[in-house]
Amino acid sequence: MNAPERPARRTLAAKFGAIGCTMLLLALAAIGLTLWVTWQLEGGAAAVNEAGRMRMQTWRIAQALAADGPAAAAPVVERFDASLALLRRGDPARPLAVPRDAASLQALAAVEQRWRQLRADWQAPAGRLGPEATARQAEAFVASIDRFVGAIERQLARWTTLLNSAQFAMMALAVAAAVALLYAAQLLVFSPLARLQEGLARVESGDLAARVAVAGNDEFGAVAEGFNRMAERLQSLYGSLERRVQVKTEHLETERARLAALYEAAAFAAQADTLQALAHGFAGQLCRVARADAAAVRWSDEHNRRYVLLASDGLPEPLVEAEHCLPTGGCLCGQAPGDAHTRVFPLQDLRTGPSAAHGAGLCARAGFAQLVSVPVRLNERLLGEIDLFYRHPVTLHPDDRALLDTLASHLAGAMEGLRADALQREAAVAEERGLLARELHDSIAQGLSFLKIQAGLLRDEIGRGVPSRVVDHRLAELDTGVRESLSDVRELLLHFRTRTNAEDIVPALRTTLTKFEHQTGLPAQLTVTGEGMALPPDVQVQVLHVVQEALSNVRKHARAGRVWVEVQQSPRWIVSVRDDGRGIGDAALTSDETHVGLRIMRERAARIDAALEIENTPGAGTTVTLTLPPLQAAAGLENVAAHA
Structure with a gap:
């Protein structure tokens, strides 16, 4: 069904134009009427003047006839005829016009008829009239002229009354026009504007249900309709904004709870000192975070062949005993590593059937309706599994999955x-x-x-x-x-x-050589060259033990007659132990479990980032050289400064 067509909009300009045009037409009509009446009055007044002139001309003609005869009165007669003709046809230039009412026209016709008779009598060649007769005829003719003038004056009086009425009408029209304009302004402008201002004030005060009555089909009507649409849109947006703010607030609260859960999980994971304590704590936290009725944390062996129950929260004791150790893939719990991901398993239909033989049926009979299985994975390695049990079906949203996966990552x-x-x-x-x-x-x-x-x-x-x-x-x-x-x-x-001097290793080396000479009877010589920075105490210990081990090897195996210990302090520390014995075999230079002394010397050198070299000359002795890196000297300088 087609919507009804809306009427054409009538604008304020059209309305005020119609009112103005009406007032203008009335004003023009009144002004035209007054001008026409004024013109008629002026023409009638000129006709009265001309009739007065005709009275004077009548008396002149009568005097000329009485004194000199018709010939002397002829020029005055011609002027009289001209005046009468002027009254008959009028003169718009003066203006001069005889009113066109019946009385004035009849009086003019009577004057003309009597003038024709009188002129015939006065111009007759039969003889001259006496002065008395001429005077009587002139007086009678002047009376007719007076009647003619009276008819004109009566008509002029009526026109004067009409003029006064027109003037009063113009005054009334001006007052009516002012009142009409004010009323139109109030009706078409001020009242709609006041309604719009009231609506704006209500909207500004927070009343978005405010509406403005559409009282016309003009611009203010269009503005009112637009205001109503705006208010409706604002009300809709505000309502939806409140809903969106509420939804956003709930989302932020959920995110805050999740972050709090992650923070608590991370803090607990950092504090837990044993795997059992970690599993028990996570099981309780998972029940609270996931709003689960029970939770289980399982550990999987290195080859993922079985899942061992580390801890549980809320699980019945028979279920804990039955699922203490599960083979991988033998139940809904215990996913295979190749396809392990967060899954949701319904348990309502597992009270009987093939799955009821083991855990799935036990879970269903224990009153659980749904199982959520979350693998505990570290990189590509599956470390275990988190199982959440619900007594009523729940919907696992993507954010909940992400939270569980993150908690599982923290646990891993x-x-x-x-x-x-x-x-x-x-x-x-x-x-x-x-x-x-x-x-x-x-x-x-x-x-x-x-x-x-x-x-x-x-x-x-x-x-x-x-x-x-x-x-x-x-x-x-x-x-x-x-x-x-x-x-x-x-x-x-x-x-x-072994204690050493904190600033210099040389006294400790001298003591070691003195002890070696006393034990073996072999002469030992210590040579120190250069001025180097002191070694740190921990480095001194390792260097001294390397020297002691080298001297021990000399005592045990070298059969030497003399031993030399040389120390070079700059540009880097180099310590060597040289003897003149029979040397050692090549097999002894290899690092194995049977040559403990050489292996220990290499380990000590590695601990201080030093290089150990063993030069063996069969029948001519062995030289053990320990070369320290330059950083050892810098560390020694810092140590000396610290002890200063």
């Missing part, structure tokens, strides 16, 4: 962090054991080796029957070695490292 990172901490602790224990082994080797083991050698020499000398003074000397050396070993043990127990 925390699990990997605990694993890394465990490996780090294991590495630290291994490193401590290695350090203890090196310290034992460099201190007690060397002393015990010396004691073993001295005991063997003492046994041989006793067997050969050497003098008692030689035996006493060997016993004294054994006693010194035992005391030194005991001192090393005490120092190892108290400090677990």
Whole structure:
């Protein structure tokens, strides 16, 4: 059905134009009427004047006839005829016109008829009339002229009344026009404008339901319609804005809750010190965040063959016992690593059937209607799984999936962090054991080796029957070695490292060489060249142990006659231990478990980023060279400055 056509819009200009044109036409009509009446009055007045002139001409003619006869009156008669003709035809230029009413025209006709008779009598050749007769005829004719003038004056009086009425009508028209314009302005302008202002004030005060009545089909009507559409649009936008703000507020609140959950999960993961505590805490947090009725955290082995239940929250005890360990793929819980992702499983239809034999049926019989399975993945490795149980079906939105995946990532990172901490602790224990082994080797083991050698020499000398003074000397050396070993043990127990001078390693090297000479009887020479920066204490320890190990190898294997220790301090630290013994075999230079001393020296050199070189010349001795990097000197300078 077609909509009804709207009437053509009548503009304010058209309305005011119509009113103005009407007023203008009325004003023009009134003005034209007054002009026409004024013109008639002026013409009638001129006709009255001309009639008065005719009275005078009548009396002149009568006097001329009485005195001199018709010939003397002829010029005056002609002027009279001219005046009468002028009254008959009128003169627009003067103006002069006889009113066209019946009385005036009849009076003019009577004057003309009587004038024709009178002129005939006065111009007759029969003889002259007497003065009395001429005067009587002239007086009678003047009376007719007076009647003619009276008819004109009566008509002029009526025109004067009409003129006054027209003037009053013009005054009334002016007043009516002013009143009509004011009323039209009030009706067409001020009243619609006031309604628009009232509507604007209501909208400004917050009343978006305000509407303006459309009272016309003009510009103000169009503005009112536009205002109503604007108010309706604003009301719609405000209503939708409130809804959008409410939705946005709810979304922000949801995001805040999710961020809070992630923050709590991250904080808890950072504080958890064991895998069990981590799993228990995450299970409780997942129940609160996901609004689940129960939650389970499962761990998967390295090959993802099985899932072990680490912790649960809200699960019935029979279900916990039944699902303590699940084979991968044997139930809805425990996804295979190749296709593991967040899934939603309905459980209402699993009370009976093939799936009821294991976990799915147990979950359904326990009253759970839905299961959400979230894999715990770190990079490409599947570490476990999070299972959320619901007693009523829920809808898992994409944001909820993202939150669960993020929480699972936090759990995976925390699990990997605990694993890394465990490996780090294991590495630290291994490193401590290695350090203890090196310290034992460099201190007690060397002393015990010396004691073993001295005991063997003492046994041989006793067997050969050497003098008692030689035996006493060997016993004294054994006693010194035992005391030194005991001192090393005490120092190892108290400090677990060899003490060195904090600023200079040279005194410690001299002490080591003195001890070596006392134990072996071999001369040892220390040579120091250059002026270098002091080494840090931890570097000094490693350098000193390398030198001690090299000297121990000389004592055990070299069969040397002399030992040289050379120290170069600049441009970098280089420490070398050289002997003139028989050298060592090539097999001993390889790093294996049977040559502990060489391996420990290389480990110590690696700890301080130094280079260890062993030069072996069979029959001519061995040289062990330790070259330190330049950074060690800088570190030593900082250390010296710190002790200053």
